[in-house]
Amino acid sequence: MPRSNPPAATKTSSRAASQPPRTYSTAFVARRLGISIPTVQRWVDAGRLKAWKTPGGHRRIDAASADRLFETHVATGDEEGELPAQGADALSVVIVEDNAEDCEILRLLVGTALPEAQVRVFDSAIQALVAMGQDAPDVVVTDIVMPHMNGVEMLRQLSSQCVVRPRLIVAVSSFGEKRLAELGELPPQVHFVAKPVEPEPFIALLRGAQTGA
Structure with missing residues (x-):
């Protein structure tokens, strides 16, 4: 007897099942x-x-x-x-923090303050500096004490290299004034926020960048 071909539907379903x-x-x-x-x-x-x-x-x-x-x-x-x-109010934000738990807290606070913002997160000041040199953000939130390059040094280089300056730069740290002084003076216009970060003032500070206050 001549061999019968399988129905077309069977062929189709078989091919579909084999496709990733x-x-x-x-x-x-x-x-x-x-x-x-x-x-x-x-x-x-x-x-x-x-x-x-x-x-x-x-x-x-x-x-x-x-x-x-x-x-x-x-x-x-x-x-x-x-x-x-994007809407005119959408901001770009860079968070630089090598501690995963602190980074998540900062990310959540930024998301609360600026829900439409595009957020980039880095655990290395060196990587963040390279990225910001290619695409300058509107807001920078950075830890100060990090390995390889601390936040003070990163912000100094950012101030000298960035053609477009961020609207807002926030440095956060659990170090006291004496310990921070050993790392050097923060560049002008940098806002310092002590850890643990108080949510309401921090959120208000970030929203000020959106409104220009």
């Missing part, structure tokens, strides 16, 4: 949503985005999961992942 799921890179999702890569990673950890890691250790975002967020958060933008125009 569509995925996006973390960087693509960050660009498309206008957020930082660490924020995408936090959304994955929180279950807001479905993702997994490749054998090489690269994180891949499930396309269907990301597409739902694109529809919610991105009203415009094309298939190439172009970002929609």
